[in-house]
Amino acid sequence: MNPPSATRPNTNAVGRPTMRQLEYLVALNTHGHIGRAAAACYVSQPTLSTQIRQLERHLGVSITERVGRGIVVTPVGRELADRARAVLRDTDELLEWGRTSTDELIGPLRIAAIPTAAPYLLARILPVVRERHPDVQIHLDEMKTLVLVDVLTTAQLDLGLMALPIPSEDIEHLVVLEDPFLLAMEPGHRLARRPAVTSGDLAEETVLLLENGHCLRGQALEICRDAGAREVGKGGTSLTTICQMVAAGMGVTLLPRSAAPIEARRGAGIVVRPFSDVVPSRQLALAWRGRSPAAPLYRDLAVLIAERLADLNTTSPPAAARQEPGDVPDAE
Structure with missing residues (x-):
């Protein structure tokens, strides 16, 4: 030697x-x-x-x-x-590659979602994953968009649920949900008497937003600027915090429809109304690395998830979120 x-x-x-x-x-x-x-x-x-x-x-x-x-x-x-x-x-x-050499995923599957989607959609998505790939061990996390993109690109993550656009050319995606925004307000608010609102109504309102780092903040800011909102509040750490601020009469907010069943449930102190003119919305997508050996399986999974979420693809707010006890009934 x-x-x-x-x-x-x-x-x-x-x-x-x-x-x-x-x-x-x-x-x-x-x-x-x-x-x-x-x-x-x-x-x-x-x-x-x-x-x-x-x-x-x-x-x-x-x-x-x-x-x-x-x-x-x-x-x-x-x-x-x-x-x-x-x-x-x-x-x-x-x-x-070793664990996806068949038509099923096996072993650990690392999934993360942005904070404005994780609490509201993962419970609907995970059963789809388990049904299609029963031998995976799911590991969940919650990350803001830039962090999620980084760990997904570097193979520290397998799948990400995030809003478009995705700032990386290395990531493929499939849209699984068109998620319209609703205007959330306290039940006694002047706009709560209407069955719907217009984007012009925002010009007279203080709109509460999430803190920097949330992609939803940027989307809401764009909508507010287009509508000429009088003032934009900021600094909420989560949608739950923002909705509590709304219930306290501090302003209104733009709430994704997917979050309304939880954040605007009866007793939460807020009501939501859809927009009747231009309907602002976001697109949520399941994303993965384009060069991943499991990319075809991930795309197949995204199609199944989109089908499971199809009932959310509507501009009407959920019935439970439209009216609070004692609130003025919606017009027919």
Whole structure:
């Protein structure tokens, strides 16, 4: 046996980096902070720090540099993180190919949805997944759009439920729901006496919006600007919070119809009305990596999900959300 080259590391002696170490490196580069990276990987800070130091010994380079009281990823570390991301993606696709070599998905299936869809649609979607692919173990998460796109593109996720447009050319999708917006208000609001509202009605209203980072905020802002809304409130962390603010008389909001059965249920303190002129809406899509070996199965699954959600493709609000006890009856 020839001795190891003097100019190349002896990988048999020092060992190869583990997949977990590569995941920690990618997380550290993504978050730029040991604590946030450890939280994202569901490990303690000492565990992540120890593994990063071991990775530095494996590779013979400095991945991090201490600056003041914190650390930053070095230029070499950033380059390594990009390469590690590609290795993890290819490895996941290798595993994915192995478990999708038949016409059924098997093993772990990682699904995430945006926060304005997850609480309202996952309960309807997951039974479809289980019926079509009974041997999968579903892992769920909730992520804002940009994070979801990143982890989906890098094969840390298999499927994502999000609103269009999707800011990535590497992701394929199929629209599973046309989700119109309803105007939500307190029962005593002047517009609650009407069976429907117009976009022009927004010009006299304070419209409450989600905080930055939610794609629904951008969609609602565009609608409000077109309608000439007088003032736009902001800062709600969830649709539930926004709806509680509406119930308290702080303003009105644009509520996706898919959320109305929960957020505008009887006793919630708000009512919703459809738009009678131009109906604002969003498109929700199931998305996956275009190069995934399971892409044909994911597309088939998206078709089935769209069929299951077909009853939501209507501009009328759900009956339970149209009227509060003591509210003025809707006109026929």
